[in-house]
Amino acid sequence: MNRPIQPLLEASSVNLVLGQRLLLENVNLKIGPGEILTVIGPNGAGKTTLLRVALGLQKPTSGTVKRQSGLSIGYMPQRLHLDPTLPLTVKRFMALACNNDQGKILSLLAEVGVAQVIDSAVQTLSGGELQRVLLARALVREPELLVLDEPVQGVDVHGQVELYQLISRIRNQRGCAVLMVSHDLHLVMAATDQVLCLNRHICCSGTPESVTNDPAFIELFGTAAVQSMAVYVHDKTHHHDHCATCGRRPTND
Numbered sequence: 001m002n003r004p005i006q007p008l009l010e011a012s013s014v015n016l017v018l019g020q021r022l023l024l025e026n027v028n029l030k031i032g033p034g035e036i037l038t039v040i041g042p043n044g045a046g047k048t049t050l051l052r053v054a055l056g057l058q059k060p061t062s063g064t065v066k067r068q069s070g071l072s073i074g075y076m077p078q079r080l081h082l083d084p085t086l087p088l089t090v091k092r093f094m095a096l097a098c099n100n101d102q103g104k105i106l107s108l109l110a111e112v113g114v115a116q117v118i119d120s121a122v123q124t125l126s127g128g129e130l131q132r133v134l135l136a137r138a139l140v141r142e143p144e145l146l147v148l149d150e151p152v153q154g155v156d157v158h159g160q161v162e163l164y165q166l167i168s169r170i171r172n173q174r175g176c177a178v179l180m181v182s183h184d185l186h187l188v189m190a191a192t193d194q195v196l197c198l199n200r201h202i203c204c205s206g207t208p209e210s211v212t213n214d215p216a217f218i219e220l221f222g223t224a225a226v227q228s229m230a231v232y233v234h235d236k237t238h239h240h241d242h243c244a245t246c247g248r249r250p251t252n253d
Contacts, residue, residue: 007032008071008145008177011054014063016046023049024060025201031145031194036171036178038188041198042220047181048078050198051149054179074143076134078150078181080122088122090114090133098140108136112166127154131163139170146170148180152187160184164191185221 007030016024023046031037039047052058054065055075067073082088094105109115112132117125125133131151138146151167152160164187171178182188189195189208197203197217204214211217 005032006068007066008068009054009066009179011050011060011065012063014050014053014060014065016049016053016058017061022200024053027063027198027202029054029196031177031179033144033177034171034175035194036168036180036192037194037196038180038182038192039196039198040182040185040188041203043183045199047183047198048149051147051179051181055147068144071145072141072143074138074141074146074176076138076146076148076151078153080130080134082122084123089118090120090122090125091118093122093133094137094140097137104140108139109133111139111170112136128156128159128163131155132166135163135166135170139174142174144176146176146178146180148178150181150183152182152184157187160187164188167191 009029009031011027011029014024014027014029015022027046027050029037029039029050039050041047049058053060055073056065056067090109091102091105094108095101098104098108106115106118109118112135114129114132114136117129117133120129122130122133131154135148135151138148146167148167152163155163167178167180168191170176180188180192189212192208194206195208195211196205197211197214197220199220203216203220204211206214
């Protein structure tokens with residue numbers, strides 16, 4: 001008899017009150033091995049707060065968070081705050097996280113497609129290059145769970161498509177799970193297995209197809225937004241063969 005697959009991380013009945021503010025209310029979350037789970041919601045919905053609780057960086061007021069024993073987690077923050085006057089190359093930035101292992105640094109940067117920026121100053125990187133470097137840094141510990149907070153922030157639409165494809169490829173090649181926060185409704189729906197729609201409490205959850213048809217989702221984001229994004233919720237085997245939706249031509253991704 002096969003044993004049920006145990007989740008890597010599970011949050012149950014989580015509530016968080018800070019001061020007089022209710023930030024999370026009765027939130028449940030579960031992610032299993034190899035799964036991509038995306039948390040979406042409007043600004044101020046508590047998405048980043050939920051990640052902090054899941055990672056153990058913020059203790060909930062009530063409820064429980066269970067992480068698989070020995071779970072290796074890679075975290076990509078929403079923003080990188082650097083002193084613009086601080087001379088910091090990509091190589092040095094990566095070395096701080098992986099004991100100056102030069103071979104590993106180059107390998108990780110190559111995996112995310114930015115080996116060419118290894119000697120560049122972090123402050124001079126484009127939005128897409130910086131996000132890829134942050135992703136490479138999150139992979140240093142060979143994580144079983146990648147936690148990504150707005151991983152395509154500051155990237156144009158073409159770059160967003162490529163980054164979501166890269167995240168899916170990393171999941172497929174490494175077998176890791178991905179817990180991701182995104183405010184982008186259009187592209188993320190084609191790049192995730194499960195969706196959790198949050199507005200301090202869980203409005204709805206499930207597959208992208210089921211969530212976009214949920215009345216709670218439509219009420220939160222509006223009919224026009226849902227109609228404009230419906231075309232993005234397409235079959236996973238779609239390879240962007242000059243897709244009228246996203247303007248992409250075939251790739252090897």
